[in-house]
Amino acid sequence: MVDRNPYLLLGVDYGCPPDDARRSFARAARRVRRAKNAQITTEDLTWALHEIQARKSNPFDEVSIYRVPADPEVFTPRGEGLFAPAPVRLPRRTAISESDVDGLAAGLADDVAVLLAEALPVFVRFDYGYLTPEGTEQ
Amino acid sequence: MLVSYGSVECTLLLHNGRLATVPTGELPAVEPDQAVAHLPTLRSPVGRILRTAAAVDRGAVALPWTGENLFGHAFTILAAMPAYARSAALEVLALGRLDLLGRCGLSPTETIWLHLVAAARGGDVVGVVSAAAALPPHRYRRKIAILAALLGQVREVPDGPARLAPALAAFAAAEPLAALVQRALGLVPASVRECTDDLALRAAAFAAPAEIAALIGVVGAAHAEPNTRAMLGNRGRLAVLHGAEHLAGEIAGTVDLRGAPLAVVDDLIDRGMVTDVAAAGAGRTTEERTYLTARLAPERLSAEQLDRLDHRDEIVRRALAAGTSDLADADAELPLGRHAAMVDLLSRKRPQDVVLDHVLPAHRMAARHLAAMIGGAEVGQEPASLLHEELLADRTTWLPLVRIFGTDRLRVASRELTRRFSEFFEWLGLVAAREHLFLADWRRAADAARSCLELASEEAVRDEAQNLLACALHNLGDHTAALHELDQAVEGGYSVALLANIGVVSGSLDSELAARHLARIVREAPTVAMRANAARQALATWFGDSTKIWQGEEGEQRTLPTVLREPLRSVVTEGIDIDDFRLLLSAMAKFDADWLTAPNTLRGSPHQGTLETKYYLALARDGFLPVVDMFASVPNWGTAPEWLVTERDKLVDQTLEYLLEHLNDPDNAAGVIAHALVTKVHGIASHTETLLALLAVASLAYHLSNQDIELAPAIVDLFRQHQRRVPALDAEARELPDELVELCVRRITINIQAARGRDLVGLIDPYNTALDILDRVQRGSPAWFEARSLVANVVQICQQTKAGLRPWLREVAVPDVRESLMDFLEECADFEAKAQRVLGS
Numbered sequence: 001m002v003d004r005n006p007y008l009l010l011g012v013d014y015g016c017p018p019d020d021a022r023r024s025f026a027r028a029a030r031r032v033r034r035a036k037n038a039q040i041t042t043e044d045l046t047w048a049l050h051e052i053q054a055r056k057s058n059p060f061d062e063v064s065i066y067r068v069p070a071d072p073e074v075f076t077p078r079g080e081g082l083f084a085p086a087p088v089r090l091p092r093r094t095a096i097s098e099s100d101v102d103g104l105a106a107g108l109a110d111d112v113a114v115l116l117a118e119a120l121p122v123f124v125r126f127d128y129g130y131l132t133p134e135g136t137e138q
Numbered sequence: 139m140l141v142s143y144g145s146v147e148c149t150l151l152l153h154n155g156r157l158a159t160v161p162t163g164e165l166p167a168v169e170p171d172q173a174v175a176h177l178p179t180l181r182s183p184v185g186r187i188l189r190t191a192a193a194v195d196r197g198a199v200a201l202p203w204t205g206e207n208l209f210g211h212a213f214t215i216l217a218a219m220p221a222y223a224r225s226a227a228l229e230v231l232a233l234g235r236l237d238l239l240g241r242c243g244l245s246p247t248e249t250i251w252l253h254l255v256a257a258a259r260g261g262d263v264v265g266v267v268s269a270a271a272a273l274p275p276h277r278y279r280r281k282i283a284i285l286a287a288l289l290g291q292v293r294e295v296p297d298g299p300a301r302l303a304p305a306l307a308a309f310a311a312a313e314p315l316a317a318l319v320q321r322a323l324g325l326v327p328a329s330v331r332e333c334t335d336d337l338a339l340r341a342a343a344f345a346a347p348a349e350i351a352a353l354i355g356v357v358g359a360a361h362a363e364p365n366t367r368a369m370l371g372n373r374g375r376l377a378v379l380h381g382a383e384h385l386a387g388e389i390a391g392t393v394d395l396r397g398a399p400l401a402v403v404d405d406l407i408d409r410g411m412v413t414d415v416a417a418a419g420a421g422r423t424t425e426e427r428t429y430l431t432a433r434l435a436p437e438r439l440s441a442e443q444l445d446r447l448d449h450r451d452e453i454v455r456r457a458l459a460a461g462t463s464d465l466a467d468a469d470a471e472l473p474l475g476r477h478a479a480m481v482d483l484l485s486r487k488r489p490q491d492v493v494l495d496h497v498l499p500a501h502r503m504a505a506r507h508l509a510a511m512i513g514g515a516e517v518g519q520e521p522a523s524l525l526h527e528e529l530l531a532d533r534t535t536w537l538p539l540v541r542i543f544g545t546d547r548l549r550v551a552s553r554e555l556t557r558r559f560s561e562f563f564e565w566l567g568l569v570a571a572r573e574h575l576f577l578a579d580w581r582r583a584a585d586a587a588r589s590c591l592e593l594a595s596e597e598a599v600r601d602e603a604q605n606l607l608a609c610a611l612h613n614l615g616d617h618t619a620a621l622h623e624l625d626q627a628v629e630g631g632y633s634v635a636l637l638a639n640i641g642v643v644s645g646s647l648d649s650e651l652a653a654r655h656l657a658r659i660v661r662e663a664p665t666v667a668m669r670a671n672a673a674r675q676a677l678a679t680w681f682g683d684s685t686k687i688w689q690g691e692e693g694e695q696r697t698l699p700t701v702l703r704e705p706l707r708s709v710v711t712e713g714i715d716i717d718d719f720r721l722l723l724s725a726m727a728k729f730d731a732d733w734l735t736a737p738n739t740l741r742g743s744p745h746q747g748t749l750e751t752k753y754y755l756a757l758a759r760d761g762f763l764p765v766v767d768m769f770a771s772v773p774n775w776g777t778a779p780e781w782l783v784t785e786r787d788k789l790v791d792q793t794l795e796y797l798l799e800h801l802n803d804p805d806n807a808a809g810v811i812a813h814a815l816v817t818k819v820h821g822i823a824s825h826t827e828t829l830l831a832l833l834a835v836a837s838l839a840y841h842l843s844n845q846d847i848e849l850a851p852a853i854v855d856l857f858r859q860h861q862r863r864v865p866a867l868d869a870e871a872r873e874l875p876d877e878l879v880e881l882c883v884r885r886i887t888i889n890i891q892a893a894r895g896r897d898l899v900g901l902i903d904p905y906n907t908a909l910d911i912l913d914r915v916q917r918g919s920p921a922w923f924e925a926r927s928l929v930a931n932v933v934q935i936c937q938q939t940k941a942g943l944r945p946w947l948r949e950v951a952v953p954d955v956r957e958s959l960m961d962f963l964e965e966c967a968d969f970e971a972k973a974q975r976v977l978g979s
Binding site for chain 1: 504606635
């Protein structure tokens with residue numbers, strides 16, 4: 001290996017948290033044992049785990065270790081299906097009441113009342129009740 | 139002035155104020171009266187004089203009589219004609235002189251009625267309420283209509299309802315409008331239905347515009363024209379939206395749901411009229427917002443929010459998606475709980491136990507195919523041959539397929555199958571390549587990545603495949619090919635990770651290339667920390683390449699290469715870590731000093747006022763003395779940062795080393811630095827300080843002696859100060875200081891002796907001249923005294939020289955120097971003796 005890459009050694013995605021690396025250690029050790037002609041030793045894995053756990057800076061700010069994968073998204077097929085059904089919307093927990101409906105009707109009535117209040121003074125003619133020769137009360 | 143006009147005779151008002159009666163036929167022609175020309179037809183015999191009086195009052199016309207004088211005559215004449223009282227009242231109302239109504243001869247209640255109508259016409263609702271309340275409750279039924287017409291405004295008058303209550307009560311039984319006004323003013327309770335009916339009654343009674351009438355009642359509003367509905371406020375639109383599903387497209391977006399009851403919002407959600415979480419939750423409590431989010435977009439809720447809501451279905455769904463098979467007992471009977479149990483069985487390769495009816499209907503087919511595939515593999519069939527289109531259409535099965543069968547068993551599919559499910563197999567190639575990289579099986583990783591590239595068309599997948607292939611090639615030692623793959627990948631779409639990987643790979647190829655790529659990261663990386671890391675690595679690469687002459691370097695002097703210069707300049711002023719700042723500054727102080735020391739270069743840096751800035755700017759200013767001055771500004775080295783102590787000690791050590799090797803160089807630069815370090819900078823170890831001081835004195839003494847310049851007393855004092863320290867040193871540590879003390883004594887002695895020698899040589903000519911004068915001039919003359927004074931000065935200087943040099947004679951160990959000094963002192967004594975004799979003669 002050109003550069004010792006702790007993430008590759010442990011078989012985890014670049015930048016994974018130390019806890020994930022710790023959990024991967026046993027899996028990686030098993031994989032190394034099972035692999036024929038494995039070029040990785042348990043010592044390599046121990047070193048790799050220590051490297052990741054001792055890291056203080058954000059690995060995504062580093063530029064010295066090869067990143068595998070470069071785009072983790074492509075490894076996780078997106079979508080809904082058998083193993084990940086669609087989100088379940090909560091069934092309603094309220095019931096409409098008569099007062100709710102009345103409130104809506106009252107709201108509409110209030111709006112119309114406002115329109116009438118604006119319109120009627122303009123449209124209605126207020127007369128004094130006197131008859132005049134010309135029939136109007138100007 | 140014509141006061142009244144009749145068919146037989148008319149009454150004229152004369153200029154003297156008296157009235158005169160003339161036959162109507164004898165009246166002269168009437169001139170048009172411009173002041174009243176705009177008013178309606180005259181209705182009463184006093185109409186003209188009333189109008190003229192009002193015009194006089196307004197100042198519109200100038201007549202010999204006052205307005206009140208004319209009004210008085212008019213109402214006097216009117217009193218004699220009561221049949222014209224109402225006509226005159228109309229004239230007064232037309233003139234807008236309601237104040238004159240009471241003089242028209244009408245009853246008080248009729249006068250109030252006229253006031254009421256006039257107020258209604260003028261929009262004076264307070265006047266309307268006052269007049270209506272002042273009328274007898276049981277009379278003037280038409281006042282009810284006026285109140286009903288102006289209901290919206292009447293409601294706003296303080297105390298209006300209470301004042302109108304008697305009048306309304308009086309007519310409530312017989313007049314529907316009175317009962318309507320009572321309900322509207324809150325004098326009697328009213329149902330929503332009654333309110334709606336009242337609106338309809340008012341609209342009909344007053345012939346309200348048809349558009350408004352159409353909006354009364356949800357059903358009516360729902361069938362009104364869209365433009366008409368647009369007149370409604372938010373509450374009205376909400377009511378229509380709730381009552382008329384077919385209008386959702388028109389209204390839904392315009393309704394603000396802030397005040398709507400939660401149940402109403404739920405209705406709208408159920409009907410699909412509300413889909414936006416932000417709109418539904420606006421202005422609501424946290425709890426209601428969480429509830430509405432669960433109703434519309436449960437995927438946005440946190441686990442805690444789901445727990446608080448006890449939304450079990452979504453909790454179970456998420457557990458399933460995360461691959462957790464442990465469910466609470468209570469969840470086992472939920473549809474999703476049963477589904478999760480079946481998925482768990484499939485994952486554990488137990489298809490025989492799967493009850494397909496327990497799988498959610500939408501995913502039953504995929505479950506059936508997966509169960510069949512697992513079953514077939516168990517009886518020896520090749521899993522790849524059992525792949526089914528309907529199964530692979532469900533992308534959530536891809537990872538479980540790899541977990542159940544492994545990449546190798548799935549990748550042996552036929553070419554035809556691979557082509558049919560190319561999307562799955564290109565993804566599978568990626569996964570396989572990554573697995574091989576994890577096992578350091580570079581060749582198989584490269585093969586898998588290439589197989590992916592053969593199929594993949596989507597850019598993101600191709601880029602990742604090339605990234606994995608490059609990793610494999612890089613580890614196989616084919617860095618050029620690796621870099622080629624990465625270059626191609628990064629061409630398609632910008633990726634910080636690919637860029638960083640290029641930096642890693644190119645580092646194995648060529649340091650200049652690596653620095654070039656790292657410089658690109660410095661320019662383009664999304665975070666300051668990443669830019670700083672790239673800058674640090676680029677610098678390390680540059681420092682590590684001592685043989686290569688890069689573009690931007692000039693001759694022997696190493697300056698930052700062009701490719702690094704601008705990126706480093708940009709990153710050094712950013713908010714980088716102080717350690718990175720120090721590292722970059724240290725390099726730039728050496729290799730980009732001109733830029734660094736230009737005014738305001740570091741103005742944008744958060745580390746502008748730090749010790750780092752002060753130190754490296756001093757260093758960049760091309761001189762050790764500014765650095766010493768910077769060290770001198772540190773008051774307490776006990777609390778100084780370690781790096782600064784190191785830099786100080788480094789300068790001290792370099793100075794010591796240089797002086798020890800160049801003690802016989804006439805150049806005194808190092809001696810000046812050593813002197814400055816000793817006299818200005820605190821905190822240097824005592825032993826080191828003494829060595830520095832002695833070396834400084836020795837160096838300066840040598841240099842100044844060569845220049846025929848005498849040492850300053852302060853230099854000699856510095857020597858004495860540190861000479862006294864030497865005996866206190868350990869025997870081992872004393873060897874070098876002892877040697878340096880001897881050297882200093884020797885050089886100081888030589889310097890002082892030479893200085894005094896120059897003094898005495900300078901006295902010889904004046905001394906000889908004085909002897910000549912003493913021989914020639916008369917004793918006691920001014921010239922004689924002046925010459926004797928000069929000789930006495932010689933005596934004094936000779937004595938001072940001997941006194942000043944005798945201590946050094948005791949210390950000088952080198953015979954040649956000692957002998958020379960003794961000779962000098964002897965010459966001095968001779969000179970003094972001769973002078974004494976001259977004075978004694």
